Amino acid sequence: MRRLFLLSLVQVILFVFSSEAVAQSYELRGSLREWVKVFSQSPNELDMAETRLKLELLSTFGENTSFKVKSYCTYGAISGQNNWNFQEAFIDYYSDLVDVRFGKQVIAWGKADEINPTDILNPQDLSNISEEKNIRKIGLTALKSNWRFSEYVLEAIWKMEYDNVKIPSMDSRWALFKIPGLEVLPDPEYPQNRIQDTEWALKLSRTISLFDLSVSYFEGWDNMATLIFSFDPIAQQPKLDELKFFRTKMIGADFAGSVSSFGLWGEAAYFITENNDDPLIKNPYLQYVIGSDYTFNNGVKINLQYFQEINKEKSDEVIVSKLGFGLPLKQASTFRLEKKFGEIEEHSVEIFGIYDIQDQGLLFQPKLILSPEDAFAVEFGLILYYGKKESIFGRFDSNDQVYIKSTYSF
């Protein structure tokens, strides 16, 4: 089914290209990014030396239709490998009542900053956890429609393509977790390629006074596989049988607005996963985040967030929750201090951190972004990890990095 939809999409795009009488404008744009990361501890190995070309082809034809294709062509100098990935390729149709987007797309849900429990429609590729979130996301084929009724907007999504979160391999120094005695995880058992196994979601939004509000519902699959163990009577120990995905429902809500001089937002997601009897499946559990920001008179902007997962029935830390926010944390806070400077505030200095409250670990990332010319920016930064070995950041204690990243947009 996935191939069928992609084929249909390509056909529609080819048709549009060939019908010159209808087409109005095309635009090719993108960026070239060079990113080099070096481990700061001896022997100062290179972690990454990557060239990434982003290409976006956009077109509008008529007043109500447009399409966009976004692809990343990546060359990793260390691996010597090229990779060309179409993150998005979709067609938009706009009308008075409904806007429709059909094709491979990235859907961003949630009003919190980066940590979005409800943002589960596109799984993330976590092989580089310091990558920008919008690039980490894996585009999937879906039909999205936005219906407007008075002050309400109803977003209805039918996702016919499934994929799961990609995590670093267990033998990598970036492994998010390790299972003793196991170096490579078996291939998971994916949901079947049937229409009844596709996913769907709804979100109802509106603005009331100074607040944007929404409630959402998702019915689909867990985006992290569950480890299914059986007891090996000969070895007298548990044996990993398979990795399996279970059906999951999510009820979500979020808000964003301002109170007095503070920006304020919150987001919550309540997950219900099938197979309640399995001891390695958390069911149900709640993730929520609340946050606030404030801008001082000198232009320094501070942003604080608190995140927590509440899972009363099962507290096994081996179980990884849905990763709407990218990292498997249970209770954490984030902080971001940002100051723009320069004649037109073209440069910025930023300090970002995540403090793992439960396991006592810290990710600390100061960076300086300079933009000497329009469409060109260069970023210098450090990514530092601290904490107890039980914490995810503590495990990365020897992975501190220095990096330089430059981007030219065209």
Next chain:
Amino acid sequence: MKKIITMMLGLALFAVMQTFNEVKAQEKLTAYQIIEHWDNRTIPLDMTSQMTMNMIDKNGKVRTRLLKTYRMSDDKQIMWFLKPSDVKGTSFLRMSYDDRDDDMWIYLPAFGKVRRIASHTKKGSFMGTDFTFEDMGNRKLKDYNYQLIKEEEINGKSCWVVESMPGKDVITDYSKIVSWIWKEDYIDLKEEYFDKKGNLKKVKIVEMINVEKYWVPNSVTMENLKTKHKTEIIFEEIMVDTGLDEKVFKSNYLTRIN
């Protein structure tokens, strides 16, 4: 013949009296009435234009932004950045109300979602220009106290000079704003913005042109006197009363491909 001459003289006298009365009436206007007239001035029902934003630093280096903008009365405005490439796709929506703060949203393609601009961040710069988000919005009449401080000419245009001071509950970056309002059409041709310490911070100069039956801005220049930096906005391809649909001013339009 005598009757005609008498009638013409009568009409001329009536016209002179009317003009005299209008001048007298204008002379008697209070600062609040002037601002009220300014607020109720005749403006296009809607306006579309392309905006070229030149950001000029103290050394004369220029960075340029190109935008497309739609406006409905003074209450609704949506704009899309067309150039340069690193900000293309960024869009901004403002909705003003009589009884509460403006709503503002911004769409940044890198995040893929529309974000509300909280009221406190309105003192921040609008996309690196010398305009703040607050400057992009409308001031509420009732939020300020007004005082007519003098009358002055700007480029041969006779103006009232009105000082606006914010009420204590108003969130603003300024301690006062002084406006030069053209007597003929109640248009603000110049504004001076004073910081919280009472120092002159920024000066805005507006040049108007007549499009169809309306006076509309042709260029707006905001200069920051502290940084010696200025932003010049030039309006082109101006069209008025095009029958723009109100649905354009919805947040879903921010994400549309232009």
